[in-house]
Amino acid sequence: KAGVTQTPRYLxxxxxxxxxxxxxxxxxxxxxxxxQQTPGQGLQFLFEYFSETQRNKGNFPGRFSGRQxxxxxxxxxxxxxxxxxxxxxxxxxxxxxxxxxxxxxxxxGTQLSVL
Amino acid sequence: GDSVTQMxxxxxxxxxxxxxxxxxxTATGYPSLFWYVQYPGEGLQLLLKATKAxxxxxxxxxxxxxxxxxxxxxxxxxxxxxxxxxxxxxxxxGFLVDxxxxxxxxxGTQLTVLP
Numbered sequence: 421k422a423g424v425t426q427t428p429r430y431l432x433x434x435x436x437x438x439x440x441x442x443x444x445x446x447x448x449x450x451x452x453x454x455x456q457q458t459p460g461q462g463l464q465f466l467f468e469y470f471s472e473t474q475r476n477k478g479n480f481p482g483r484f485s486g487r488q489x490x491x492x493x494x495x496x497x498x499x500x501x502x503x504x505x506x507x508x509x510x511x512x513x514x515x516x517x518x519x520x521x522x523x524x525x526x527x528x529g530t531q532l533s534v535l
Numbered sequence: 536g537d538s539v540t541q542m543x544x545x546x547x548x549x550x551x552x553x554x555x556x557x558x559x560x561t562a563t564g565y566p567s568l569f570w571y572v573q574y575p576g577e578g579l580q581l582l583l584k585a586t587k588a589x590x591x592x593x594x595x596x597x598x599x600x601x602x603x604x605x606x607x608x609x610x611x612x613x614x615x616x617x618x619x620x621x622x623x624x625x626x627x628x629g630f631l632v633d634x635x636x637x638x639x640x641x642x643g644t645q646l647t648v649l650p
Binding site: 424453455462463464465468475476478510512518523524525526527528529 | 571576577578579580581624626633636637638639640641642643
């Protein structure tokens with residue numbers, strides 16, 4: 421069974437641009453979460469989606485947005501990129517509603533560099 | 536809000552040495568506690584978990600016990616191997632509605648095991 425797939429693996433953008441990252445959860449999984457990982461701030465929660473609905477959002481500015489499609493695939497978008505957005509963005513999926521004690525499976529991440 | 540405080544790294548041990556990585560938490564109610572491991576260039580993998588007080592999670596020789604009285608979840612292994620070299624993250628899933636829908640992570644501890 422394929423794991424969580426994130427594309428692209430690496431991305432280089434310049435300040436002011438926007439970027440879209442993609443996440444395909446494990447087949448059959450309905451919940452997708454996104455996390456940002458940086459050396460300074462560590463791992464921080466971005467959003468969580470279940471059945472195409474955003475159920476929770478972390479403390480990030482409105483430039484960070486996301487969505488989930490009917491096939492459970494998810495995208496996150498960052499507009500007006502800043503240097504501080506350089507990070508590893510991790511997607512994770514769970515079979516059911518994560519809040520009901522489901523196990524979370526992580527992808528390998530998209531490494532975003534903003535120049 | 537919820538928080539996790541993790542032992543600062545890096546930690547360097549010789550093969551077959553005993554490992555302890557300290558983790559304490561602050562949370563309302565009864566969170567679920569986790570240890571995740573991240574190998575270079577990869578996402579996070581769940582190592583073990585405990586969902587209630589006095590539970591012991593164990594996997595691959597690693598153990599951690601949920602101590603409500605000391606709000607701790609220290610990771611231990613009796614004899615480490617070179618292949619255990621990785622970054623270890625302590626995390627919790629909160630008890631309240633929104634905090635149950637996300638993981639709060641510690642800062643991570645880099646472990647290097649020398650042959």
